[in-house]
Amino acid sequence: MKDFAEICEYIEKNIEKAIELEKLLTKIPALAPENSGDGESKKCKALEEFLCANGITDFQHFDAPDIRVTSGVRPNLVATINGKTSKNLWIMSHLDVVPAGEQSLWETPPFEAVQKNNKLYGRGTEDNQQGIVCSVMAALALKALKITPEYTIKLLFVADEEVGSKYGIQYLLEKHKLFNKEDLIITPDGGDPKGETIEIAEKNLLWLKVQTHGVQAHGSTPDEGVNAHLASCALALKINSLEKELSERNKLFVPNRSTFQPTKKESNIPNVNTIPADDVIYFDCRILPCYTLDDVRKKIKICCDEVSAEYGVTFTLSEEQAVESPSTSESCEVVQVLGDAVRRVLKIEPRVVGIGGGTVAAYLRKAGYDAVVWSKHDETMHQPNEYCVIQNLIDESKVLASVMIKNT
Numbered sequence: 001m002k003d004f005a006e007i008c009e010y011i012e013k014n015i016e017k018a019i020e021l022e023k024l025l026t027k028i029p030a031l032a033p034e035n036s037g038d039g040e041s042k043k044c045k046a047l048e049e050f051l052c053a054n055g056i057t058d059f060q061h062f063d064a065p066d067i068r069v070t071s072g073v074r075p076n077l078v079a080t081i082n083g084k085t086s087k088n089l090w091i092m093s094h095l096d097v098v099p100a101g102e103q104s105l106w107e108t109p110p111f112e113a114v115q116k117n118n119k120l121y122g123r124g125t126e127d128n129q130q131g132i133v134c135s136v137m138a139a140l141a142l143k144a145l146k147i148t149p150e151y152t153i154k155l156l157f158v159a160d161e162e163v164g165s166k167y168g169i170q171y172l173l174e175k176h177k178l179f180n181k182e183d184l185i186i187t188p189d190g191g192d193p194k195g196e197t198i199e200i201a202e203k204n205l206l207w208l209k210v211q212t213h214g215v216q217a218h219g220s221t222p223d224e225g226v227n228a229h230l231a232s233c234a235l236a237l238k239i240n241s242l243e244k245e246l247s248e249r250n251k252l253f254v255p256n257r258s259t260f261q262p263t264k265k266e267s268n269i270p271n272v273n274t275i276p277a278d279d280v281i282y283f284d285c286r287i288l289p290c291y292t293l294d295d296v297r298k299k300i301k302i303c304c305d306e307v308s309a310e311y312g313v314t315f316t317l318s319e320e321q322a323v324e325s326p327s328t329s330e331s332c333e334v335v336q337v338l339g340d341a342v343r344r345v346l347k348i349e350p351r352v353v354g355i356g357g358g359t360v361a362a363y364l365r366k367a368g369y370d371a372v373v374w375s376k377h378d379e380t381m382h383q384p385n386e387y388c389v390i391q392n393l394i395d396e397s398k399v400l401a402s403v404m405i406k407n408t
């Protein structure tokens with residue numbers, strides 16, 4: 001108890017150090033080559049130097065080769081602080097950021113952390129530097145106070161989260177055996193302003209491209225052709241009706257059902273008076289974990305066959321993205337210990353939730369590891385005028401430190 005009071009005091013007194021690190025990291029834009037950037041190497045090096053200068057010196061590098069960037073690699077860095085046991089507590093944050101977007105919408109320079117109204121504005125200040133900085137501050141507090149953590153702490157800083165994680169967590173899972181089944185893994189990269197939600201599950205994700213093939217004709221003689229656009233509309237309604245047909249509900253999620261939404265639509269013909277022979281539409285499907293993607297693929301095939309029979313078209317289907325992952329159990333250690341830390345520091349009752357999909361935790365869960373996503377933040381990520389609340393830096397650092405010492 002005495003230790004924890006000291007940890008809290010250290011974090012509050014040293015908040016300038018957290019702000020200094022935010023400022024250092026914000027001024028090094030770490031963009032993926034897909035976003036016309038040069039990767040994360042410079043930012044990773046600056047972070048490593050900061051850690052070294054502050055007494056964290058046990059590093060391992062897991063660089064993923066990528067010839068598109070100057071350094072030739074996408075860096076993944078692990079900093080270790082030995083604990084009382086060899087059981088690992090991983091806190092995984094990502095080094096990369098998304099582009100600033102429309103510059104004129106920013107009130108401050110995007111790649112400079114500007115402090116005003118108890119917030120730090122700048123691209124990356126929240127996503128995901130808040131996670132980086134808070135995990136570092138928690139570790140520094142333990143170091144400074146010579147407190148041995150309950151778990152062996154692994155601060156993991158990964159590349160390439162924003163454009164698919166191929167050079168980040170996917171590379172680590174494929175090429176290196178870093179994780180053990182009993183490890184605890186926290187990704188501080190998603191949450192809510194109070195810090196009350198602990199994300200333990202994602203819907204399975206399927207992004208589907210559907211090309212419809214018909215026969216072109218004049219607009220005045222539709223019977224001479226086969227209208228691909230009409231058939232793709234029919235298919236959109238039929239696939240959307242799977243939202244009712246897959247009748248399972250799960251209260252972890254909002255909405256609590258599987259969703260099948262037609263989204264993007266490619267242009268077909270430039271003129272009004274032609275029956276189109278081709279039509280391309282896309283679906284964003286978010287599926288409750290109780291259904292596998294293969295279950296869904298079969299259902300969609302039936303939808304296509306029925307529309308083909310009725311309208312005389314054929315379909316070509318391709319998947320733009322398919323991610324499937326099991327849930328992390330509510331009763332597992334990482335959920336329990338993090339929940340206790342939230343109660344202790346924030347004096348609120350946490351609840352477990354599922355989300356629509358799209359975090360790196362899905363890759364970990366799919367590989368069989370328990371992983372949770374948690375943060376106390378306003379979710380300004382990817383927006384102009386992204387910010388992090390300085391009080392959140394303090395609170396999140398305390399929660400992570402409490403997890404490190406297992407709430408002793």
Ligand SMILES: [Zn+2]
Binds near residue numbers: 094128189
């Ligand atoms: Zn993020």
